[in-house]
Amino acid sequence: ADEGMWIPMLIGKNYEQMKKQGFKLTPEDLYSINKASLKDAIVSFGGFCTGEIVSKNGLIFTNHHCGYDAIASNSTPQDNILDNGFWAKSFSEEKPIPGLFVNFLVRMQDVTAKVKAAVEGLPEDQKAAKIEEVGAQIAAEAVKGTKYDGFVRDFYKGNQYFLYIFEKFTDVRLVGTPPQSIGKYGGDTDNWVWPRHTGDFSVFRVYAGTDNKPAAYSASNKPYTPKKFLPVSIKGMKNGDFSMVYGFPGRTDRFLTSYGVKLATDKVSPTIVKLRDIRLKAWKEEMDKDVATRLKLSSKYAGIANYWKYFIGQTEQLKRLKIYEQKQKQEAEFAKWAASKPEYAQLTSQYQAAYAAYEPFAIERTYINEGFLATAWVRQLAGLVVAAKKGEKEFQEAKSKLAAALPEYEETYNDNADKKIFVSIHSAFYNDIPKSQHPKFYTTIAQDNWQGTPEETFKKYADYLWNNSELIRPEKLKAFLSRNITINDIAADPGYQYAVNLVPADFIKINMGSSVAEFETTKAKLDNLYLKALLEKNKDKVMYPDANSTMRITYGNVQNYSPKDGITYNIVTTIDGVMQKYVPGDSEFDLPQSFIDAYNTRNFGHYGQNGTLIVNFISNNDITGGNSGSPVINGNGELIGLAFDGNWEAMSGDIAFDKQYKRTICVDTRYVLWCIDVLGGAKNIIAELDIRRDIPKTT
Numbered sequence: 141a142d143e144g145m146w147i148p149m150l151i152g153k154n155y156e157q158m159k160k161q162g163f164k165l166t167p168e169d170l171y172s173i174n175k176a177s178l179k180d181a182i183v184s185f186g187g188f189c190t191g192e193i194v195s196k197n198g199l200i201f202t203n204h205h206c207g208y209d210a211i212a213s214n215s216t217p218q219d220n221i222l223d224n225g226f227w228a229k230s231f232s233e234e235k236p237i238p239g240l241f242v243n244f245l246v247r248m249q250d251v252t253a254k255v256k257a258a259v260e261g262l263p264e265d266q267k268a269a270k271i272e273e274v275g276a277q278i279a280a281e282a283v284k285g286t287k288y289d290g291f292v293r294d295f296y297k298g299n300q301y302f303l304y305i306f307e308k309f310t311d312v313r314l315v316g317t318p319p320q321s322i323g324k325y326g327g328d329t330d331n332w333v334w335p336r337h338t339g340d341f342s343v344f345r346v347y348a349g350t351d352n353k354p355a356a357y358s359a360s361n362k363p364y365t366p367k368k369f370l371p372v373s374i375k376g377m378k379n380g381d382f383s384m385v386y387g388f389p390g391r392t393d394r395f396l397t398s399y400g401v402k403l404a405t406d407k408v409s410p411t412i413v414k415l416r417d418i419r420l421k422a423w424k425e426e427m428d429k430d431v432a433t434r435l436k437l438s439s440k441y442a443g444i445a446n447y448w449k450y451f452i453g454q455t456e457q458l459k460r461l462k463i464y465e466q467k468q469k470q471e472a473e474f475a476k477w478a479a480s481k482p483e484y485a486q487l488t489s490q491y492q493a494a495y496a497a498y499e500p501f502a503i504e505r506t507y508i509n510e511g512f513l514a515t516a517w518v519r520q521l522a523g524l525v526v527a528a529k530k531g532e533k534e535f536q537e538a539k540s541k542l543a544a545a546l547p548e549y550e551e552t553y554n555d556n557a558d559k560k561i562f563v564s565i566h567s568a569f570y571n572d573i574p575k576s577q578h579p580k581f582y583t584t585i586a587q588d589n590w591q592g593t594p595e596e597t598f599k600k601y602a603d604y605l606w607n608n609s610e611l612i613r614p615e616k617l618k619a620f621l622s623r624n625i626t627i628n629d630i631a632a633d634p635g636y637q638y639a640v641n642l643v644p645a646d647f648i649k650i651n652m653g654s655s656v657a658e659f660e661t662t663k664a665k666l667d668n669l670y671l672k673a674l675l676e677k678n679k680d681k682v683m684y685p686d687a688n689s690t691m692r693i694t695y696g697n698v699q700n701y702s703p704k705d706g707i708t709y710n711i712v713t714t715i716d717g718v719m720q721k722y723v724p725g726d727s728e729f730d731l732p733q734s735f736i737d738a739y740n741t742r743n744f745g746h747y748g749q750n751g752t753l754i755v756n757f758i759s760n761n762d763i764t765g766g767n768s769g770s771p772v773i774n775g776n777g778e779l780i781g782l783a784f785d786g787n788w789e790a791m792s793g794d795i796a797f798d799k800q801y802k803r804t805i806c807v808d809t810r811y812v813l814w815c816i817d818v819l820g821g822a823k824n825i826i827a828e829l830d831i832r833r834d835i836p837k838t839t
């Protein structure tokens with residue numbers, strides 16, 4: 141196979157197929173609770189990416205874009221490791237990253253019967269809370285008396301539940317990173333595109349207490365001794381070789397109906413793109429002014445830009461590959477099958493009705509989440525307003541929470557950009573959304589401030605807010621939070637007033653709150669039933685559940701593809717291609733001098749092949765966001781690369797896997813090691829690895 145994000149514990153079902161495709165290890169080597177297996181070398185990196193252990197000293201490889209925030213937040217104009225790179229030459233030079241953690245999976249277990257029994261007979265709107273409650277109970281019981289953590293996750297939209305027990309390590313340190321001109325080479329221009337030339341890797345280490353168990357950061361902690369680590373192959377690969385990606389895919393929506401696809405392509409995604417565009421432009425303008433601002437905003441900017449381009453590509457490919465039409469066909473076929481089954485017979489028409497009722501609110505909802513609430517201070521104040529409605533005690537708690545979140549707020553606050561974003565988003569909303577759905581206070585400010593265009597009005601309103609509120613500028617907010625203030629004291633603040641007007645009762649709730657909540661409840665119920673039906677309908681086939689940030693295996697092959705008629709893309713790119721794209725001084729295609737020098741002398745160390753150096757390669761593995769940093773493993777269980785991206789022609793992949801086009805883009809271990817060894821001079825890191833090569837070492 142190539143499609144499929146399989147559950148490691150249940151991989152047995154796929155094993156014969158894996159063997160056929162070139163896998164040489166046993167099922168026990170993949171996942172075992174009795175002996176060390178590959179799963180023990182794979183970590184959930186910070187909950188948002190994947191990493192792999194590559195040495196007996198807890199060394200971790202992951203992507204550069206996974207380490208990006210850690211790298212950027214450790215950068216200053218004076219000590220700029222984001223731009224210049226960094227290599228720790230000893231354990232003591234490694235940089236602690238507060239807040240970063242890695243999770244090792246200890247074991248998993250099917251707990252479906254327990255969860256289902258607990259919600260049996262409950263009214264629909266109480267189920268979600270109950271499921272959460274029993275899930276937490278099951279997990280708490282399972283880890284009682286251990287140092288492990290646990291949670292229960294739902295699969296197939298509530299048709300199956302698994303308990304996960306894991307060991308969480310919170311002392312994770314940065315060991316090294318290439319300069320971002322290598323780690324993010326090609327920037328947003330090349331993002332989501334093959335052929336690619338990015339050195340998207342960074343290096344971390346997990347530390348443990350002297351007992352090798354999780355421990356809070358301490359200078360006396362020791363590098364963690366793993367149960368298992370991956371050997372690193374520099375033998376290379378050829379088209380058709382077995383490849384497997386083992387990691388933590390975040391979210392897919394493969395069972396989304398045609399109604400959902402249509403809503404996304406026609407309404408929601410274009411709105412997301414438009415609102416992200418506004419934020420990106422405003423930030424970029426400020427980031428280009430000085431290095432300190434650029435370093436401050438880089439990480440969040442990259443995150444916003446990544447999914448800005450994602451939604452452009454997804455929409456384009458959903459249309460190109462006619463996914464809507466495909467889904468309609470599948471649903472028609474489903475309806476035929478379901479016609480004689482009373483439980484499922486109405487599903488399609490129920491979906492249709494639910495989406496029809498929700499549709500008028502979809503764009504507005506996107507404006508709220510991706511627009512108004514995307515600005516940190518509005519989000520903060522929204523929290524205060526909601527709490528104040530409950531009472532003084534809740535308000536005070538929210539105030540303390542806000543105080544704790546202040547550093548995070550300051551991290552991205554930018555006076556010019558925030559104000560510009562505020563004005564642009566309100567103006568866009570004003571123009572895009574029917575007047576009947578505008579918040580009431582638009583009328584008030586129009587009366588007070590109206591001066592021709594909506595932009596001018598909102599600009600005037602923004603100036604008024606920024607000058608008169610104590611809750612927007614971080615230094616004022618900080619002073620405010622340090623005082624003894626009650627709900628009454630804050631009520632008249634213009635920023636607070638804005639939040640009151642915008643947020644719950646007046647706007648979100650009355651305008652759309654109940655419609656959105658109703659839609660979500662109905663959709664959850666229909667999805668649950670639809671998946672139950674599909675599992676029944678396909679009971680003779682092996683199915684895989686949507687990604688949900690739990691550990692999965694996808695297996696397939698290194699494989700080329702044809703993006704369009706007459707063109708075939710190779711499986712690899714080389715350092716010659718990196719040089720071809722080089723634009724000195726460019727923000728996306730610049731290169732460090734050390735790189736140019738090594739290239740000019742063709743100094744490829746032990747890592748070259750046929751007079752060049754392989755940089756990136758592609759496989760037909762089935763990955764999504766969260767898989768970033770995942771090990772790409774060959775038939776012998778050796779690391780051949782790190783997965784870091786998907787390709788443009790299959791950006792619709794989270795909703796429908798396209799066998800012909802979908803590829804995983806990986807950075808080759810030979811390029812990774814070359815960057816560490818030849819460019820970085822970090823022999824200490826190379827010495828830790830178990831390197832597998834064909835040619836005997838010559839030095």
Ligand code: ARG
Nearest residue numbers: 205327328331332768784785
């Ligand atoms: N598209 C990649 C992903 O979501 C992230 C790539 C990061 N690089 C970049 N230029 N933004 O996995």
